[in-house]
Amino acid sequence: MNARQIVSGVYWMGAQDWNRRLFDALIPLPDGTSYNAYLVQGQTHTALIDTADPTMQRELLEQLEHVPSLDYVIANHAEQDHSGLIPCVLEKYPSAMLVTSAKGKALVMNHLAVPEPRIRVIADGDTLALGGKTLSFIYTPWVHWPETMCTYLREDHILFSCDFFGSHLATSDLYVTDEGRVYEAAKRYYAEIMMPFRAVIRKNLDKLKPLAIERIAPSHGPVYDRPAFIMDAYRDWVADTPKNEVVLPYISMHGSTELMVNHLIGVLVERGVRVTPFNLAATDIGKLAMALVDAATLVVGTPTVHVGAHPAVFYAAHLANALRPKLKFAAIIGSYGWSTKAVEQIAGLIPNLKVEILGSVIARGLPQPADLTALDALAETIAVKHRELNLH
Ligand code: FEO
Numbered sequence: 001m002n003a004r005q006i007v008s009g010v011y012w013m014g015a016q017d018w019n020r021r022l023f024d025a026l027i028p029l030p031d032g033t034s035y036n037a038y039l040v041q042g043q044t045h046t047a048l049i050d051t052a053d054p055t056m057q058r059e060l061l062e063q064l065e066h067v068p069s070l071d072y073v074i075a076n077h078a079e080q081d082h083s084g085l086i087p088c089v090l091e092k093y094p095s096a097m098l099v100t101s102a103k104g105k106a107l108v109m110n111h112l113a114v115p116e117p118r119i120r121v122i123a124d125g126d127t128l129a130l131g132g133k134t135l136s137f138i139y140t141p142w143v144h145w146p147e148t149m150c151t152y153l154r155e156d157h158i159l160f161s162c163d164f165f166g167s168h169l170a171t172s173d174l175y176v177t178d179e180g181r182v183y184e185a186a187k188r189y190y191a192e193i194m195m196p197f198r199a200v201i202r203k204n205l206d207k208l209k210p211l212a213i214e215r216i217a218p219s220h221g222p223v224y225d226r227p228a229f230i231m232d233a234y235r236d237w238v239a240d241t242p243k244n245e246v247v248l249p250y251i252s253m254h255g256s257t258e259l260m261v262n263h264l265i266g267v268l269v270e271r272g273v274r275v276t277p278f279n280l281a282a283t284d285i286g287k288l289a290m291a292l293v294d295a296a297t298l299v300v301g302t303p304t305v306h307v308g309a310h311p312a313v314f315y316a317a318h319l320a321n322a323l324r325p326k327l328k329f330a331a332i333i334g335s336y337g338w339s340t341k342a343v344e345q346i347a348g349l350i351p352n353l354k355v356e357i358l359g360s361v362i363a364r365g366l367p368q369p370a371d372l373t374a375l376d377a378l379a380e381t382i383a384v385k386h387r388e389l390n391l392h
Contacts, residue, residue: 003039003063004174006215006223007156009133011039013048013063014219015056016170023081023168027192028286031185032170035081036219038160039067040153042130047072047099049135049151049160050219051085060085064092072120072128074135075100076162077148078107082219087112099128101139103147124149138211140164140204142197150208157214163193164204165230167221176222179229184290185221186230190237191289196324198238205234242296242326244391246382248277249288249320250301251310256335257303260367264299264333264375271383280312285319292325296391297382298355300346304336309345317349324352329385331378332360335367358382 003011014036020029035052037060048070052060064070070093075083078100086108090096097120100108105121108114122128124139134154141148143164151160167185176182194201208231216224216231224230246268252258258279265275276291292298298320302313309317320327330353332343343360358381363371 003066006038006158006174006217009041010153010156010158011041012174012217012223013037013039013060015052015059016172017053017056018170020170027168028284029168030284030286031168033168033220034170036217036221037082038217040130040133040135042133044131045071045129047074047128047130047135048089049074050076050082050162051089053081054084057085057088061088061092064089069093070096071130072097072099074151074160075104075108076151076160076219077145078104078111079145079163080111082162083108083112086114090114090118101137101147101149104149107145107147127154138207140207142200143204144193144197152211157212159208159211159213159216159227160219161216162219164218165216165224165234166218169221171222173222175225176229182222183229183233186233187237187293188286188290189220190234191293191323192286195237195289195293196322198324198326201234202238205231205238237293240326241389242328242391243274243294244272244386245274245276245291245295246297246299247288247291247295248275248299248301249280249283249313249316250277250334251280251303251312252301253303253305253310256363256366257301257333260333260335260361260363260371260375261301263367263372264379267376267379268382271379273379273383273386278316280316285316288316289319289323292320292323292327295325295327296386296389297329297331297358298327298350298353299331299333302332302334302342302346304334304340304342307339307341309334309342313346314349317346321350321352327353327355328389329358329382330355331358331382333362333375333378335363335365337365356385358385
């Protein structure tokens, strides 16, 4: 894809990765992704903001064929999907300087072997004049690495936010055209990558408030020409108050746990609580991560394998613990044949969650009437807890 103009002197210059289906050998990418770099041409100097994934070297170099000189490469973030082609770009333009934060400098030297004399370190709030176009640098740490920053183009009111506000979405659209589709992709991205840093993201959102922002140009997914759409979504996701929702990841081997899951779903719905179940044998973990963004309660459902929880349930509990969602409550349900330590194991896997454990319901074999009554009581407890917090 060729460079595409955003405003006069500012161009999208990146690559669509239509077929990539996994990031970090972990995160599902149902819609592929893009690596967006941006060229800013002033009257006297030219800068490239971020580069692209190393797999996209040919695509980026083809677009740079039309750029005779380059003075600066801005590294908003040192992760390889944006910085991996920095060495190649610096080689193509021997007088270009890499501009990054002090923490970014250490990371690009370590990960990409960028020579120190080629790096110019900027401080939070510093500016770079390109002639009629001024870049200012805003440190926005932990979206999602310690060195992450945004670059703001003052004259054109464009925020180049790198991963912040990004969406894993390969698209031929330069701008967001389908907000519903982009909302889904951006929420998935937030859930999988940003959610553990909710508190610091809130501070970063506040830090951006004084800026007049007409466009947000992230380094994954399309450009936002209605920035309030994504900034409001982020404010909702990072808010402390969860929604009146239960997320219910589970595994069932012979049907007992599934009977309990289905019963619990029914009695929760009767009490006005929304439920999202995930059969972990079939689910996309990205969907589970997204459901965790808003849920107030986590109920884990597990059968017993070798006296413990099912390994897929271990994985889901570990993931939830690592993502640190705003959950307030948790419970464990499931079944066993002759002996189980599943409840203690699952409870021990989620220390980061700071949740109130509402109890467990574990059936021996097929759930009996007493087990179903215990599930009714659990549903009532959840509904009451949600009502006490006035969740919607
Ligand atoms: Fe898109 Fe953190 O890299």
